[in-house]
Amino acid sequence: MMRFLLPLVAFLVLVVFLLIGLGLNPRQVPSPLIGKPAPDFQLQRLHEPGKTLTSKENLGKVWLLNVWASWCVSCREEHPLLVELARSGIVPVYGLNYKDERDLALQWLKQFGDPYTVSIRDPEGRTGIDYGVYGVPETYVIDKNGVIRYKQIGPVTVEALETKILPLVKELQG
Amino acid sequence: MSFFSLRKFTFLLLLMLVLPSSWSWAREAAPVAEDPEIERRMIELSEDLRCLVCQNESLAGSRADFANDLRREIREQMKDNKSDKEIVDFLVARYGDFVLYRPPVKSTTVLLWFGPFIFLAVGAVFLVFYLKRRRRRIEEPALSEKQRQQAEALLKESKGNNA
Numbered sequence: 455m456m457r458f459l460l461p462l463v464a465f466l467v468l469v470v471f472l473l474i475g476l477g478l479n480p481r482q483v484p485s486p487l488i489g490k491p492a493p494d495f496q497l498q499r500l501h502e503p504g505k506t507l508t509s510k511e512n513l514g515k516v517w518l519l520n521v522w523a524s525w526c527v528s529c530r531e532e533h534p535l536l537v538e539l540a541r542s543g544i545v546p547v548y549g550l551n552y553k554d555e556r557d558l559a560l561q562w563l564k565q566f567g568d569p570y571t572v573s574i575r576d577p578e579g580r581t582g583i584d585y586g587v588y589g590v591p592e593t594y595v596i597d598k599n600g601v602i603r604y605k606q607i608g609p610v611t612v613e614a615l616e617t618k619i620l621p622l623v624k625e626l627q628g
Numbered sequence: 629m630s631f632f633s634l635r636k637f638t639f640l641l642l643l644m645l646v647l648p649s650s651w652s653w654a655r656e657a658a659p660v661a662e663d664p665e666i667e668r669r670m671i672e673l674s675e676d677l678r679c680l681v682c683q684n685e686s687l688a689g690s691r692a693d694f695a696n697d698l699r700r701e702i703r704e705q706m707k708d709n710k711s712d713k714e715i716v717d718f719l720v721a722r723y724g725d726f727v728l729y730r731p732p733v734k735s736t737t738v739l740l741w742f743g744p745f746i747f748l749a750v751g752a753v754f755l756v757f758y759l760k761r762r763r764r765r766i767e768e769p770a771l772s773e774k775q776r777q778q779a780e781a782l783l784k785e786s787k788g789n790n791a
Contacts, residue, residue: 480683483680483726485723486721486722486723486725553693579697580701582697583697583701584722586722588680588694589681
């Protein structure tokens with residue numbers, strides 16, 4: 455009896471591990487930046503190239519930083535949600551236009567709507583490296599002290615918004 | 629068409645075929661970096677780093693835009709005389725231990741590092757037990773006294789037949 459039971463149990467344990475493995479998303483690499491101060495930046499604004507925005511300017515408020523690009527297909531997927539979120543006025547969304555052409559970015563916003571309080575440009579992806587961006591879109595929740603509290607890798611979904619981002623924003627605004 | 633112009637035409641045609649390919653050779657022959665020493669160091673370092681976009685490729689081997697950017701970053705930091713360790717720390721601070729193909733030994737990676745040896749040890753213990761049990765089974769007298777007599781009788785009989 456043991457002769458069959460032992461391999462069977464071992465096999466079942468293996469199956470359980472493999473099933474858990476199937477459910478994990480290998481693209482979601484936990485960011486070491488969570489709980490750390492958001493890296494400083496001073497970047498050119500998309501709409502007013504003569505002006506810049508620094509990360510320090512947002513101290514004292516909770517804000518979202520959404521990394522996007524006109525060449526990014528998944529960005530279109532999440533975009534209506536961001537537009538809706540911006541319209542609700544719950545939390546300001548700042549756009550980091552990542553490795554993109556200015557003209558294309560402006561055209562894209564005209565076409566799909568512009569949810570961003572301010573859009574800034576990172577044409578060479580250097581700020582992106584500082585923020586550990588590796589797959590666009592990515593969205594960061596940054597608190598009043600300028601600390602990164604959450605990072606959404608990939609498009610913002612209704613589920614992520616309702617179960618994670620909005621409750622966290624409410625708590626941080628508290 | 630006269631003979632001469634035909635030859636000229638063929639020549640032009642051949643020229644058209646040959647020229648674009650020689651142009652592309654000229655492009656590929658262009659030097660990859662101004663400083664071959666930094667390039668060599670960069671590739672050596674980035675072979676042990678993971679490209680987060682195509683996760684089974686190293687930063688050295690990946691053609692993803694992301695890997696390209698990070699290679700540029702590594703190259704620039706090397707030009708600024710940063711040590712390999714400083715550069716690796718820079719990347720780990722942004723992307724986590726996941727960028728390292730050789731993760732450091734810490735509480736979360738203990739199982740990763742030593743798990744295989746634990747499996748090996750468990751397997752060895754099982755093997756020893758199994759072999760011991762098998763030997764005991766072999767050492768057990770295979771024949772009873774009665775069976776031995778029977779076998780002897782059979783052997784004698786066959787010897788008699790052969791003679």
